[in-house]
Amino acid sequence: MRAQPEQQAPPVQRLRVRYAKRGRLRFTSHRDFSRAFERAVFRARVPMAYSSGFNPHPRISYAGAAPTGSASEAEYLEIGLAEVLDPAAVHAALEEALPDGLDVLAVAESPGGSLSDLLxxxxxxxxxxxxxxxxxxxxxxxxxxxxxxxxxxxxxxxxxxxxxxxxxxxxxxxxxxxxxxxxxxxxxxxxxxxxxxxxxxxxxxxxxxxxxxxxxxxxxxxxxxxxxxxxxxxxxx
Incomplete structure (x- = not known):
């Protein structure tokens, strides 16, 4: 009988992130961006919460992505963390880890509810x-x-x-x-x-x-x- 996967603890903090797609990186697809962002949180050593199951993933929720080829100053996502951090520190760490053209503009505590419902x-x-x-x-x-x-x-x-x-x-x-x-x-x-x-x-x-x-x-x-x-x-x- 296959062993059941370990259940991960729920996030202790949720942060909402506003970011921009500028210049030539506006041609980055949503899939390419999600890969780049997951690498960025790893390099920045942000203590992410993970999903449960046999293939745990960092808790990142994307919402309202712009079409590929469009520039944007108003893209949003939400991350779940395993530790409580200062949003300003997360902002600085992500800004350092992401390439120029994918720029973090703001990080704030999530007040709860659905981010997608606000967009x-x-x-x-x-x-x-x-x-x-x-x-x-x-x-x-x-x-x-x-x-x-x-x-x-x-x-x-x-x-x-x-x-x-x-x-x-x-x-x-x-x-x-x-x-x-x-x-x-x-x-x-x-x-x-x-x-x-x-x-x-x-x-x-x-x-x-x-x-x-x-x-x-x-x-x-x-x-x-x-x-x-x-x-x-x-x-x-």
Whole structure:
């Protein structure tokens, strides 16, 4: 009879981490990042709590990861520790252990509850190589529509969905060499990504965004009634 695996003790502390994906490391996939982060906590000698079972893993919960290729200033995860530590010390240790471009921005005590439940919306900045006037006109046409249907290839094949319903706010302003689109997206099912909104802008206006736009998530968290996004590290249940 196979021996039962040793049961691991539950975490004595949970910390939430905000990190950024910058520069060329925005092309890091979620799987690649998770491997890099597990190596980082090992190198930093962070006393992680582990799951039970025949193949224990460090207790790391990821939430709301940005699509591969997108930059982000607002990625989040939660770790469970086997010892109580000062969050500032964990911040410094992880920052030292991770490569430049994967940067820890904040570490805070978890107030409990589900981190994923707090991440209900994101704010994105989309830099496109298009004249600001043409971009603003396309945004106006998009916002005037009740629904905008787009298609995207998913793991289950080609899927058709409405990208307009997820848009909380959308605006365009000039930037050097083109325009910047400021987008707030509500999270939901199906998940609408910023590139889906660019596809929708193209569908309603014929807007050609040129070369691959730079997509940067600048905030992620609970959506307030006024359309702003709160800080999930400062939110308690």
């Amino acid at each position: 209900t919306a994101s704010r994105w900045l989309l830099d496109v190589d298009v004249e600001p006037e043409a971009t603003a006109a396309a945004v106006a046409l998009f916002l005037a529509e009740e629904s905008v249907t787009v298609e995207r290839m998913t793991k289950k094949g080609l899927r058709e969905f409405d990208c307009r319903a997820a848009v909380v706010s959308l605006a365009a302003e000039p930037r050097p060499g083109g325009a910047r689109i400021d987008l707030v997206l509500r999270h939901g099912v199906p998940s609408v990504r910023p590139d889906d909104v660019l596809t929708g802008l193209r569908a309603v206006s014929g807007l050609d965004t040129g070369r691959a736009p730079l997509l940067t998530r600048v905030a992620q968290g609970p959506l307030a009634d006024d359309g702003t996004i709160g800080d999930p590290l400062a939110t308690s249940d």
